[in-house]
Amino acid sequence: MWDLLILNPMINALLLIYDFLGDNFGVAIIIFTALIRLITFPLTYRQQVGTQKMQELQKSKRWQDVQKKYAKDKQKLQEETLKLYQEAGINPLSGCLPLLIQLPIIFGLYQAIIQALADAPLQLLEFSKHIYGFVSSTLIPLNSQFLWMDLGQPERLELEFLPGIGIPVLTILVVITSWIQTKLTTPPSPEGQGGQMSQMMTIYSPLLMGYLAYTFAAGLALYFLVSNLLGIVQYAATGRINWRNLIPFRKQE
Amino acid sequence: MRKKLTNLRLPVALLALVVVGSVLAGCSGSRIGASSWPGITADEDTVYVAFNQSVYALNIQTGNQIWSFPSEPERTQFFYAPPALTTDDQLIVGGYDGIVYVLDANTGNLIWQFTETEGRIENGQARIIGGPVVDGDRVYVASTDGNLYAIGLTSQSLDWTFETEDTLWASPLISENTVYLAALNQTIYALDRETGDLLWSEQLGGAITDAPVLTDGHLLVGTFGEGLQALESANGSLLWRFETIGWVWGSPMIDEGVVYFADVTGMVYAADLETGDEIWRLQPDGPITASPVIDGDRIFICTSEGVFARQAANGNPIWQIDVGGRALSRPLVVDDTLLIATIESDHPISAYNAESGARRWPTPSAVE
Numbered sequence: 148m149w150d151l152l153i154l155n156p157m158i159n160a161l162l163l164i165y166d167f168l169g170d171n172f173g174v175a176i177i178i179f180t181a182l183i184r185l186i187t188f189p190l191t192y193r194q195q196v197g198t199q200k201m202q203e204l205q206k207s208k209r210w211q212d213v214q215k216k217y218a219k220d221k222q223k224l225q226e227e228t229l230k231l232y233q234e235a236g237i238n239p240l241s242g243c244l245p246l247l248i249q250l251p252i253i254f255g256l257y258q259a260i261i262q263a264l265a266d267a268p269l270q271l272l273e274f275s276k277h278i279y280g281f282v283s284s285t286l287i288p289l290n291s292q293f294l295w296m297d298l299g300q301p302e303r304l305e306l307e308f309l310p311g312i313g314i315p316v317l318t319i320l321v322v323i324t325s326w327i328q329t330k331l332t333t334p335p336s337p338e339g340q341g342g343q344m345s346q347m348m349t350i351y352s353p354l355l356m357g358y359l360a361y362t363f364a365a366g367l368a369l370y371f372l373v374s375n376l377l378g379i380v381q382y383a384a385t386g387r388i389n390w391r392n393l394i395p396f397r398k399q400e
Numbered sequence: 401m402r403k404k405l406t407n408l409r410l411p412v413a414l415l416a417l418v419v420v421g422s423v424l425a426g427c428s429g430s431r432i433g434a435s436s437w438p439g440i441t442a443d444e445d446t447v448y449v450a451f452n453q454s455v456y457a458l459n460i461q462t463g464n465q466i467w468s469f470p471s472e473p474e475r476t477q478f479f480y481a482p483p484a485l486t487t488d489d490q491l492i493v494g495g496y497d498g499i500v501y502v503l504d505a506n507t508g509n510l511i512w513q514f515t516e517t518e519g520r521i522e523n524g525q526a527r528i529i530g531g532p533v534v535d536g537d538r539v540y541v542a543s544t545d546g547n548l549y550a551i552g553l554t555s556q557s558l559d560w561t562f563e564t565e566d567t568l569w570a571s572p573l574i575s576e577n578t579v580y581l582a583a584l585n586q587t588i589y590a591l592d593r594e595t596g597d598l599l600w601s602e603q604l605g606g607a608i609t610d611a612p613v614l615t616d617g618h619l620l621v622g623t624f625g626e627g628l629q630a631l632e633s634a635n636g637s638l639l640w641r642f643e644t645i646g647w648v649w650g651s652p653m654i655d656e657g658v659v660y661f662a663d664v665t666g667m668v669y670a671a672d673l674e675t676g677d678e679i680w681r682l683q684p685d686g687p688i689t690a691s692p693v694i695d696g697d698r699i700f701i702c703t704s705e706g707v708f709a710r711q712a713a714n715g716n717p718i719w720q721i722d723v724g725g726r727a728l729s730r731p732l733v734v735d736d737t738l739l740i741a742t743i744e745s746d747h748p749i750s751a752y753n754a755e756s757g758a759r760r761w762p763t764p765s766a767v768e
Contacts, residue, residue: 267436267529268436268609269435269436270435275646283625284606284647
């Protein structure tokens with residue numbers, strides 16, 4: 148089921164884009180990421196609207212009153228909070244949806260990249276099972292070189308004046324763009340639990356992305372980088388972006 | 401209670417990190433486990449197997465292990481290329497670390513090793529995937545670094561190197577004065593056997609994973625997407641092309657004017673060598689990467705689902721067996737014994753009666 152619904156369409160979409168763009172797998176990943184961003188934009192947009200509504204709700208006097216009034220009665224607090232969500236037309240789980248959609252895409256894309264850039268017989272044989280009949284077999288083997296990197300291997304830039312030292316350029320860019328994206332798109336939260344969670348997201352999310360970018364194939368890191376950049380652009384396009392939130396130690400607006 | 405919930409956020413975030421990391425690591429599992437199928441070679445008494453972290457020798461009659469190399473498997477050492485035997489009992493083994501090991505075929509002791517083939521390439525570690533080919537006092541080794549190395553066995557030094565921009569998975573083919581070299585990147589090269597100078601090269605339009613076969617001036621090459629091609633061996637011009645359904649992975653097999661070959665969709669073909677006209681085709685079961693093997697009037701076909709014996713003349717069934725794992729390696733016939741290598745099996749090598757398909761011996765994995 149995974150292969151049928153996720154992996155095979157991804158592999159073949161990548162191959163078709165690769166073929167169309169003149170055998171450049173890096174550009175194929177960039178175009179593919181843009182398509183994924185475009186397809187999931189309605190969900191992302193809904194999530195952003197939902198987040199903003201929640202932010203406004205949490206600033207309201209009613210919310211603050213409820214929090215204070217039922218601070219010692221956890222069950223009642225939950226009931227009243229849910230009521231407030233219902234009245235404001237907010238689905239508290241809507242924020243998770245884009246993330247849940249992203250996960251199978253990340254897993255699928257990673258598998259697609261690793262299999263498409265097979266460097267051993269069993270991998271290549273496995274890859275052959277995923278190719279649709281209408282996709283040309285003469286594309287094999289795919290060209291895995293893109294700029295200075297091999298998309299099937301973890302990326303390191305080796306400079307002549309720094310022999311033996313590989314600089315993980317993509318990892319650094321992924322961490323920076325993840326941090327910027329999280330900072331810009333995570334709404335300011337009230338003090339306490341929500342605020343701590345928000346702060347933790349700002350720290351752990353870029354670190355997680357950086358770890359993955361550093362450890363796994365450069366093709367996946369390229370996806371993260373392009374996805375982050377497009378995410379920022381998309382958010383900016385909705386007119387909600389506040390660049391001042393990027394200033395360190397400054398309370399978010 | 402609220403404080404407790406807050407404290408749980410950190411472990412939950414870390415758990416998410418571990419889960420995502422683990423799943424992605426699992427996705428790349430093939431890099432950690434076997435990345436190819438066993439490479440096997442045999443003389444009249446012994447079968448030599450290169451699989452995963454060991455090269456080992458088994459007695460053909462009993463299946464008992466004679467020796468194993470290295471004595472203690474190393475994490476970074478893998479072997480899949482079929483070893484090559486010399487007339488003076490040296491076993492030449494190509495490693496996934498790019499090193500050529502020369503072993504004593506009787507004891508498995510390392511005699512010497514050639515490390516000029518080792519090294520990192522842009523695509524990672526250089527590997528030897530196609531089996532070395534012995535030619536008198538020389539061995540030819542094709543590496544994924546794009547080089548064909550001609551190594552003197554007595555001198556233990558490089559006679560010549562032919563450099564390509566390609567990835568080489570296939571063993572070279574040695575004829576009278578020419579070395580034919582097929583590249584994964586769709587090109588076939590003809591080189592001067594003595595000097596390694598390029599005589600001609602042709603782009604075939606499809607990836608090539610196994611060695612070409614030469615007979616009567618016909619150079620036969622299986623490709624991905626461009627079927628089986630017959631080339632004029634003198635200049636590489638196309639004589640005929642046989643269109644296949646899937647990728648032709650293994651080398652074709654030629655017998656009495658008929659060429660037999662298979663593709664990864666599991667289709668087996670027999671075609672006329674002169675014209676390329678189809679004689680018969682059949683589809684046993686499961687993808688095929690191994691070359692078919694002809695033994696008398698029978699053809700043995702190894703697939704991911706088992707081993708099939710068919711009549712070479714018309715493809716009619718003789719017997720078929722389940723061998724407990726994917727049989728993707730080229731089978732070997734020694735006298736009346738059919739040797740089959742499998743992956744994902746407790747017994748990587750098994751011996752069968754070639755006549756009846758009855759099992760003669762299993763052998764415990766060398767890793768065990």
